[in-house]
Amino acid sequence: MVAKQALPDITTNGIWSASSTKHGFGINNLYNNNIETFWQSDGKQPHSISVQFPTRQHIHSLSLYLDIDKDESYTPCKVCIFSGTSQRDMQLLQESDFKTEPRGWIDFTLSDVDGPLMAHFLRIELPLNYENGRDVRVRQIRILGPPASEQQFRANHTLPYTSPDFFMFDSIR
Known part of the structure; x- marks a missing residue:
């Protein structure tokens, strides 16, 4: 039996923003490791x-932490996840309608044909709520990278070039 490797948390490696924010319930509450804030x-x-x-x-x-018991009509019932290399080329990765009411962590595995997704930008859209609620609450969010062994494999199987000019063309879009 192979032990499951821990996935590195890369949540705080990015710059976060939101379409809107209610005063006192800012975006930094999403990654403060406290499920009582949102x-x-x-x-x-x-x-x-x-x-x-x-x-x-x-x-x-x-992963999103959602709680229908605490947030009721503020709880999203549909999630759309987009990714891209810029805000102008975002493509839909996943669209999920919840079959059961969310209570706790909801996980979304993100990948492309070559393995884990590679992206500069991620956008999570929350278009619908339970009970036709208008505003949304999300208690926590986590973005996890691939296992260390896979990162090491990718590092060992890439060309040894490090210039910015090379990295502009290191993948097909």
Whole structure:
């Protein structure tokens, strides 16, 4: 039996923003490791949370902590996840309608044909709530990178060039 490797938490490697924020319930509540705090939107739907990484990141999964018991009509019932190399080329990765009411961590594995997703930008759209609620609450968010062994494999199987000119063309879009 192979032991499951821990995935590195890359949540705080990015710069976070939101489509709107209710005063006192800011975006920094999403990654403060406290499920009693939350980000709350304040405006028209769809609501969104975005993260921009300074360099392309290998992304294994994204997790949201939602709680229908505490947040009722503020709880999203649909999640759309987009990724891209810029805000202008975002593509839909996943669209999920919850079959059961969310209570706790909801995990989304993100990958492309070559393995873990590589992206500069992620956007999580929250277009619908339970009970036709208007604003959204998300208690925590986590973005996890691939296992260390996979990162080491990728590092050992890439060309030894490090110039910015080379990295502009290191993958096919």
